[in-house]
Amino acid sequence: MEVRSILAAGQDPHVYEIKPNDAALVSRSALCFDNGWHLEGANWMRKLAENANKPITSCTTGATPLEINNGAAHDPHAWFSPANAAVYVRNIRDAVSQYDPTHRDDYHARAQLYLDELRTLDGWIRKQMNAIPVEKRILVTSHDAFNYFCREYHFTAATPVGWSTGSEVGGGVTPERRRETVKSIRSFGVRSIFVETSVSPVMIRQIADEAGVVVGGTLYSDSMGPPGSAGETYIGMMRENVLTIAAGLK
Missing domain, CATH: 3.40.50.1980 (Nitrogenase molybdenum iron protein domain)
Structure with missing residues (x-):
């Protein structure tokens, strides 16, 4: 087949x-x-x-x-x-x-x-994520793609865009939501935030500059990676994301 x-x-x-x-x-x-x-x-x-x-x-x-x-x-x-x-x-x-x-x-x-x-x-993800202190488990990404991950592994999600990237493409990011995201980053003491492979990185890089933090890497979100990449399979994508998150937040 x-x-x-x-x-x-x-x-x-x-x-x-x-x-x-x-x-x-x-x-x-x-x-x-x-x-x-x-x-x-x-x-x-x-x-x-x-x-x-x-x-x-x-x-x-x-x-x-x-x-x-x-x-x-x-x-x-x-x-x-x-x-x-x-x-x-x-x-x-x-x-x-x-x-x-x-x-x-x-x-x-x-x-x-x-x-x-x-x-x-x-089991492997839980081991990797448990090495990150709970107070540092704040995941800031381009849009609300990681809420299930956050629920499963006890993270708090903070994003400038809702569940569909269509809101970003259509200019649906309100100044209020953007300010709230920057405020959350500062109040939580977030070290790194993350861009996504299937979303333009421009906005999240601008938010990183405004909040005074670094971009910790790129996460696979609404698409896996091309053949030959670390994210070409579901398990490879998940492992690569976890390693990127762990490196950015520890």
Whole structure:
């Protein structure tokens, strides 16, 4: 079974605009997957699948959500909790097993191996993050992508932009929120803040200058890394992020 992705490494699903070749790719597919919870903007992936009459599975189905917009929606960045990533794996396993029942046992065995790797990853992350004093666990990034990570590993998140980068691209960063972010950085005594691979670094670098702190590195947020990079896989992306956060905050 061949796996293809609509988005290239580094592209932002919040603001992605469908290309003509995307519909052609989906029309040749057997199964489609999206993240769900409006990570894909106005559900562009689901629309592509439905227009091509292809089955689509939302990987977040059954995950434990964080509420946003006063409870009107779910934060879509659920994969930053390995426990939620395990839900993604089970949803993918079940979808491919239903499509190809002849190899059901193989898919389940492979999925179990990966679930074991996720448990190992979670234990490793906890060990790395526990080495950072609780009062220093303040994570300032380009937008609200890391709330699940913060919930899981007892961090406080502070960002100038909401859950969708569309608010930055559309000029939705209010002066008040920007001032609040700078104030939080200063009041918490934050040492480093972080840019993201799929978001322009300009604003966060300006905030770092205003707050008198350094940019501690770049985090993978709404996209994994290109082939050959440390973040080319989910586990590699998570490990690289943790190492960057640990180096910036210790």
